[in-house]
Amino acid sequence: MSAMPRRRFLAAATATLASSKALHRASAAPMPPVSELSGRAPLFVSTWPFGKPANERALLTIQSGGGALDAVEHGINLTEADPSNPSVGLAGIPNSEGVVQLDACIMSGPGHKAGAVAAVEGFRHPISIARRVMETTKHVFLVGEGAMEFARQHDFERGPKVSPGQREAWRKWKDAEARKARPKADKGHDTIAMVALMPDGNLYGGCSTSGRGYKLPGRVGDSPIIGSGLYVDNEVGAAGATGIGENVMRFCGSFLVVEFMRQGLHPQDACIEAIRRIARLDPQGFDLSINFVALDRKGRFGAAGTGSGFEYAVTSPDSSRVLQSPGLTSASTGPVGGNQK
Numbered sequence: 158m159s160a161m162p163r164r165r166f167l168a169a170a171t172a173t174l175a176s177s178k179a180l181h182r183a184s185a186a187p188m189p190p191v192s193e194l195s196g197r198a199p200l201f202v203s204t205w206p207f208g209k210p211a212n213e214r215a216l217l218t219i220q221s222g223g224g225a226l227d228a229v230e231h232g233i234n235l236t237e238a239d240p241s242n243p244s245v246g247l248a249g250i251p252n253s254e255g256v257v258q259l260d261a262c263i264m265s266g267p268g269h270k271a272g273a274v275a276a277v278e279g280f281r282h283p284i285s286i287a288r289r290v291m292e293t294t295k296h297v298f299l300v301g302e303g304a305m306e307f308a309r310q311h312d313f314e315r316g317p318k319v320s321p322g323q324r325e326a327w328r329k330w331k332d333a334e335a336r337k338a339r340p341k342a343d344k345g346h347d348t349i350a351m352v353a354l355m356p357d358g359n360l361y362g363g364c365s366t367s368g369r370g371y372k373l374p375g376r377v378g379d380s381p382i383i384g385s386g387l388y389v390d391n392e393v394g395a396a397g398a399t400g401i402g403e404n405v406m407r408f409c410g411s412f413l414v415v416e417f418m419r420q421g422l423h424p425q426d427a428c429i430e431a432i433r434r435i436a437r438l439d440p441q442g443f444d445l446s447i448n449f450v451a452l453d454r455k456g457r458f459g460a461a462g463t464g465s466g467f468e469y470a471v472t473s474p475d476s477s478r479v480l481q482s483p484g485l486t487s488a489s490t491g492p493v494g495g496n497q498k
């Protein structure tokens with residue numbers, strides 16, 4: 158019998174655990190029990206610790222009289238504008254040609270509306286462009302030159318196609334590649350996916366990323382794809398993804414999470430079941446570096462990752478917190494920038 162790699166073995170062992178409660182105990186960091194994973198609307202759930210200020214900005218928008226889509230947009234705008242974030246917005250890691258190509262999408266539960274853009278260069282706020290596509294065109298998804306022409310026509314804010322720091326790092330990567338030193342082709346990468354529940358019971362979501370570092374030009378990940386990086390179903394709940402997009406988009410990951418919620422699973426268990434389903438089908442097993450957040454109409458929420466340490470942010474009028482999610486293996490995911498594969 159061939160030896161099972163340790164990580165695969167751990168994954169298989171962990172996957173046999175019956176409920177997410179057991180997974181909580183397996184994790185190093187304290188984690189609230191599933192029964193405590195619920196909150197009062199307006200409620201915002203976002204990927205990674207940098208989702209916390211984004212959630213808080215979104216809540217402030219609501220408290221200042223703004224609408225739900227304004228909240229999602231403003232919250233994600235904050236992350237997109239953060240010069241220290243290497244994986245969202247124009248400060249992100251560029252593609253293999255040294256150009257940052259941004260992907261984003263937004264969904265409104267009411268009306269089941271969606272807008273998305275991909276491979277957008279030189280614009281600061283792809284989530285805002287995605288929203289404009291949703292609200293002013295009969296289309297859902299604009300890509301590349303068409304998306305940029307749309308953004309130019311609508312006068313969206315521009316910015317440099319790569320930051321000076323990222324350009325320098327890219328040059329070194331390129332040099333190493335030319336010397337066949339073979340550095341990792343895709344460095345850390347983390348996306349903001351935000352899902353939101355309003356007091357009237359309506360659900361919304363948005364997702365924005367610079368995608369995998371040093372990706373091939375034109376490569377589009379899961380993040381702007383409705384059902385993969387984000388999905389909102391106003392009857393059930395909403396989910397978003399972060400991690401290696403190729404390992405989410407082949408499985409319609411966020412749609413899958415929502416479908417498990419439709420079957421009655423708590424959002425956290427829905428995230429776990431989606432990961433289990435994906436790992437069962439994928440030859441890599443749990444070695445996928447993917448994570449989900451989810452929220453349902455009742456205000457219950459949760460998250461899970463293939464690795465341990467994926468953190469997510471939850472904000473309501475009562476509290477704003479960063480929580481640890483259950484990981485399905487002991488491989489390290491985070492806390493930020495952890496998807497190094």
Ligand code: SD4
Nearest residue numbers: 346347348368378400402
């Ligand atoms: C992508 N899913 O482009 C995004 C990147 C990401 O954590 O979320 N990284 O594949």
